[in-house]
Amino acid sequence: MSFLAKYIGQKVKRTEDPRLIQGIGHYVDDIKLADTLHVAFLRSPHAHALITSINVDAAKSAPGVVAVYTGADIAGKVGLIPCAAAAPDMKKPDYPALALGKVAYVGQPVAAVVAANKYQARDAVDLIEVDYDPLDVVTDIEAAARPDSPVIHEELGTNVAWLYQAGSGDIDAAFAQADKVVSLKLVHQRLIPTAMEPRGVLAQYFPGEQQLNVWSSTQIPHLLRTTLAAMLNVPENRLRVVAPEVGGGFGSKLNVYAEEALLGWITMQLGRSVKWIETRRENMMATIHGRGQTGTVEVAVKNDGTLLGLRYNVIYDLGAYLQLLTPAIPTLTGLMLSGCYKIPAIQLNCTQVYTNKMATDAYRGAGRPEATYLIERVLNRVAEELGMDPVELRRKNFPKPDEFPFATAAGLVYDSGDYEKALNKALEIVDYKKLREEQAAARAQGKLVGIGVSTYVEICAVGPSVMLPCGGWDSATVRVEPSGKVTVLTGVSPHGQGEETAFAQIVGDLLGIDMNDVLVVHGDTDRVQYGIGTFGSRGLAIGGTAVAVATGKIAAKAKQLAAHMLQTDENSLTFENGKFVGAPDDKSMTFQEVAFHAHQAHNIPPDFEPGLVASYFFEPKNCTFPFGTHICVAEVDKDTGDVKILRYVAVDDCGKQINPLLVAGQVHGGIAQGMAQALYEEAVYDENGQLLTGELMDYAFPKAHQLPSFELDHTVTETNVNPLGAKGVGEAGTIGSTPAVANAVIDALAPLGVKHVDLPLRPEKLWRLIKA
Amino acid sequence: MKISLSINGQKQEADVEPRLLLVHYLRDLAGLTGTHIGCETSICGACTVMMDGKAVKSCAVLAVQASGAEITTIEGLAANGQLHPVQEGFWECHGLQCGYCTPGMIMSACGLLKENPNPTEEQIRHGLEGNLCRCTGYQHIVDSVKYAANKMAASAARAD
Numbered sequence: 036m037s038f039l040a041k042y043i044g045q046k047v048k049r050t051e052d053p054r055l056i057q058g059i060g061h062y063v064d065d066i067k068l069a070d071t072l073h074v075a076f077l078r079s080p081h082a083h084a085l086i087t088s089i090n091v092d093a094a095k096s097a098p099g100v101v102a103v104y105t106g107a108d109i110a111g112k113v114g115l116i117p118c119a120a121a122a123p124d125m126k127k128p129d130y131p132a133l134a135l136g137k138v139a140y141v142g143q144p145v146a147a148v149v150a151a152n153k154y155q156a157r158d159a160v161d162l163i164e165v166d167y168d169p170l171d172v173v174t175d176i177e178a179a180a181r182p183d184s185p186v187i188h189e190e191l192g193t194n195v196a197w198l199y200q201a202g203s204g205d206i207d208a209a210f211a212q213a214d215k216v217v218s219l220k221l222v223h224q225r226l227i228p229t230a231m232e233p234r235g236v237l238a239q240y241f242p243g244e245q246q247l248n249v250w251s252s253t254q255i256p257h258l259l260r261t262t263l264a265a266m267l268n269v270p271e272n273r274l275r276v277v278a279p280e281v282g283g284g285f286g287s288k289l290n291v292y293a294e295e296a297l298l299g300w301i302t303m304q305l306g307r308s309v310k311w312i313e314t315r316r317e318n319m320m321a322t323i324h325g326r327g328q329t330g331t332v333e334v335a336v337k338n339d340g341t342l343l344g345l346r347y348n349v350i351y352d353l354g355a356y357l358q359l360l361t362p363a364i365p366t367l368t369g370l371m372l373s374g375c376y377k378i379p380a381i382q383l384n385c386t387q388v389y390t391n392k393m394a395t396d397a398y399r400g401a402g403r404p405e406a407t408y409l410i411e412r413v414l415n416r417v418a419e420e421l422g423m424d425p426v427e428l429r430r431k432n433f434p435k436p437d438e439f440p441f442a443t444a445a446g447l448v449y450d451s452g453d454y455e456k457a458l459n460k461a462l463e464i465v466d467y468k469k470l471r472e473e474q475a476a477a478r479a480q481g482k483l484v485g486i487g488v489s490t491y492v493e494i495c496a497v498g499p500s501v502m503l504p505c506g507g508w509d510s511a512t513v514r515v516e517p518s519g520k521v522t523v524l525t526g527v528s529p530h531g532q533g534e535e536t537a538f539a540q541i542v543g544d545l546l547g548i549d550m551n552d553v554l555v556v557h558g559d560t561d562r563v564q565y566g567i568g569t570f571g572s573r574g575l576a577i578g579g580t581a582v583a584v585a586t587g588k589i590a591a592k593a594k595q596l597a598a599h600m601l602q603t604d605e606n607s608l609t610f611e612n613g614k615f616v617g618a619p620d621d622k623s624m625t626f627q628e629v630a631f632h633a634h635q636a637h638n639i640p641p642d643f644e645p646g647l648v649a650s651y652f653f654e655p656k657n658c659t660f661p662f663g664t665h666i667c668v669a670e671v672d673k674d675t676g677d678v679k680i681l682r683y684v685a686v687d688d689c690g691k692q693i694n695p696l697l698v699a700g701q702v703h704g705g706i707a708q709g710m711a712q713a714l715y716e717e718a719v720y721d722e723n724g725q726l727l728t729g730e731l732m733d734y735a736f737p738k739a740h741q742l743p744s745f746e747l748d749h750t751v752t753e754t755n756v757n758p759l760g761a762k763g764v765g766e767a768g769t770i771g772s773t774p775a776v777a778n779a780v781i782d783a784l785a786p787l788g789v790k791h792v793d794l795p796l797r798p799e800k801l802w803r804l805i806k807a
Numbered sequence: 808m809k810i811s812l813s814i815n816g817q818k819q820e821a822d823v824e825p826r827l828l829l830v831h832y833l834r835d836l837a838g839l840t841g842t843h844i845g846c847e848t849s850i851c852g853a854c855t856v857m858m859d860g861k862a863v864k865s866c867a868v869l870a871v872q873a874s875g876a877e878i879t880t881i882e883g884l885a886a887n888g889q890l891h892p893v894q895e896g897f898w899e900c901h902g903l904q905c906g907y908c909t910p911g912m913i914m915s916a917c918g919l920l921k922e923n924p925n926p927t928e929e930q931i932r933h934g935l936e937g938n939l940c941r942c943t944g945y946q947h948i949v950d951s952v953k954y955a956a957n958k959m960a961a962s963a964a965r966a967d
Binding site: 048049051052053055056057058059060061062064065067154229230231232233280281282283285312314315530531532533696697699700703704705706707708730731732736738739740742744745768 | 824826827834838839840841842843844845846847848850851853880881882884885890894897898899901903904905906907908909910913928929931932933935936938939940941942943944945946947948949
């Protein structure tokens with residue numbers, strides 16, 4: 036795609052920021068409607084129990100209370116919470132928006148109280164009396180899969196929801212021909228996404244117009260509208276969903292939650308607007324969690340380091356019920372099991388089980404961090420067993436740049452890549468040879484210093500549409516106003532990514548206009564044509580492409596009118612710096628002049644449609660596959676087990692960068708979350724299914740002084756999957772960093788004979804190993 | 808209980824429940840929604856405001872405790888249409904993504920720079936440990952605070 040690069044590729048400051056740094060943007064809780072009632076939820080304190088009775092009388096007569104609803108009140112009126120990713124042969128329990136007869140995880144909504152203000156609503160929640168008859172609790176995922184386990188959903192007869200096999204190639208032959216088989220059991224601990232803005236819903240109903248408005252802190256306003264319309268039996272064209280300013284998502288708001296449906300239903304019952312804002316405790320126990328796999332990876336390898344086959348047997352922790360995409364997450368792990376290596380035979384055997392915990396679902400990376408972590412860990416074990424340098428083992432198994440598009444035995448075709456280039460760049464930045472010498476010297480002094488390398492590839496911008504239950508396309512409308520100002524309506528729904536800026540850069544350059552004349556509108560189903568949303572690092576590669584193509588249509592139409600008005604042939608005109616030039620007598624027209632005349636329509640060609648609007652729905656033909664190398668140098672304190680990151684270098688390749696400032700921000704934040712998984716974070720349930728890490732006091736979300744500065748660099752390998760050449764970068768940092776940090780810390784402990792430690796690598800765990 | 812306080816230079820009086828949190832007073836009664844709530848347990852720092860010149864978490868202060876105090880919220884930071892240097896730093900250095908922690912982070916940074924006008928990176932990281940950010944990995948926030956410190960030092964030098 037050719038364009039004037041005044042903005043594209045530049046570190047452009049964000050257009051979103053002025054409102055946000057002055058505190059004058061509007062998140063859900065900042066939107067105030069007159070006479071709004073407030074909703075608070077009573078949630079289950081038990082992980083598994085029968086509800087034998089509920090008495091709401093005292094709550095109903097408490098000050099300010101307008102209504103109290105239980106599962107019986109909404110049964111048959113509010114649809115079940117949907118899962119879009121369950122295979123037809125999957126065992127799937129009903130998931131009502133308010134518990135009916137039993138609860139299966141701590142935090143499950145049991146009753147809703149509606150009151151004049153949030154203090155009164157919360158007070159009244161405490162007045163509801165529920166009798167629970169506790170049942171045996173299942174928290175351990177391996178135990179859950181055993182036949183003697185208590186069964187959570189009796190109607191299913193088992194906790195095993197689904198057995199799933201994937202991959203291709205002759206896996207038995209691979210292992211038969213191997214010189215060595217290396218296996219490693221790993222735990223991918225549960226994580227809590229913890230967006231800084233908790234979820235929140237505001238709902239309003241106009242009975243005369245039969246119009247329901249729902250504001251929600253969501254990543255998917257259109258998909259939410261379609262789903263809520265079905266759950267509430269409201270015509271989709273009379274339901275408006277707005278995702279206003281959204282304070283982070285990381286996948287946790289890529290979902291359809293009970294509260295969204297309930298608030299929509301309650302406002303229709305009461306004829307008053309209603310608001311619910313999630314508390315942090317609710318957020319930690321009743322918004323989706325991430326990861327949650329325990330598996331064993333086995334690798335068949337030749338003595339020279341050639342990889343022959345990989346098998347991954349895994350049990351996946353679904354939680355108690357299925358949320359929107361829960362069962363799909365380990366299928367993404369399966370698709371990425373080849374990593375950035377040539378592995379002729381791959382097999383995934385996945386057992387999905389129910390446990391008495393919150394559902395897992397898509398959390399930044401969504402299945403790919405699990406794949407990268409297990410491959411990058413086991414490759415280090417292979418390197419140790421073969422006495423090879425872990426870098427050389429990786430290099431040996433990379434597909435070469437001329438082997439792309441590269442088909443893997445896991446079932447994907449990687450678009451483009453030059454893995455060795457990124458690796459070499461990272462090695463050069465850290466001076467790998469010297470670094471290993473320094474490590475040897477440090478070890479000689481008794482220091483526990485380790486070097487961790489992770490080479491990764493990931494999958495972004497998933498498409499074509501058949502790959503996703505909701506479709507993989509996205510949309511844009513570019514609308515030029517008579518003044519020449521441009522309004523972009525995008526189907527993606529950014530919540531921190533900066534796409535208002537990135538899309539304005541694209542339109543600014545393609546039309547040669549000031550990017551400040553471009554307004555990017557998103558997240559409102561009444562203003563924007565249907566779209567899919569923002570997740571899976573798809574916003575720019577798919578949504579941005581739709582914007583670029585629609586803008587190209589605008590430029591073509593404007594040129595047609597300019598040629599007519601300048602009485603010249605279109606082919607003699609060129610569009611430069613926002614002007615059509617090349618007409619006889621040096622006559623020219625600005626883009627703004629053309630926009631005016633397109634609307635005035637006094638002098639248009641006979642076949643010319645007045646106005647200047649174009650839409651494009653971009654259907655990608657393949658996914659994109661960004662990649663890179665991360666290198667971490669870490670030291671473990673012998674006395675305390677504390678890990679200090681001495682250096683962190685990331686060389687990422689996300690294809691063409693539209694705004695390197697935004698790319699750096701995404702990579703930083705991604706590395707931080709992946710590093711947090713390696714070192715700090717874990718959602719801990721006790722054997723009774725109580726969430727012990729249910730507040731920010733207990734969940735080890737990293738603070739500023741617990742993270743280092745990162746050194747970033749990049750390579751650029753463009754993709755031909757979309758005309759922008761952009762691959763996506765939202766999750767790369769998270770995917771690359773966890774194994775780099777783990778490999779560094781475990782390498783540091785290698786002199787003690789440590790072969791593997793499960794995450795998170797907290798000081799106490801390491802101290803015990805050091806003292807053992 | 809009757810309280811009177813000054814918010815962003817404007818005197819206010821109100822009759823509030825004794826248990827009302829300052830952050831709820833600011834957001835729900837004073838209509839200043841720039842101060843955000845991320846936990847209500849004084850961990851995340853999203854609700855940080857200046858109270859009598861000190862950065863405080865307004866979810867850990869009762870509105871009645873703020874009676875007689877001078878409060879500055881994020882809305883009161885820019886003066887005469889000019890961004891505060893810390894706000895400018897966050898814009899220049901891409902110190903925010905989703906923006907939810909940002910008002911609290913900016914107010915904490917203001918408190919930090921008041922006590923230590925020329926902090927090192929380590930001092931910035933420790934100074935902001937009461938404020939959580941999930942998006943940035945903190946590096947650009949550190950850059951933003953450094954930018955503000957330099958800018959404030961330069962304008963102080965000009966004033967001398």
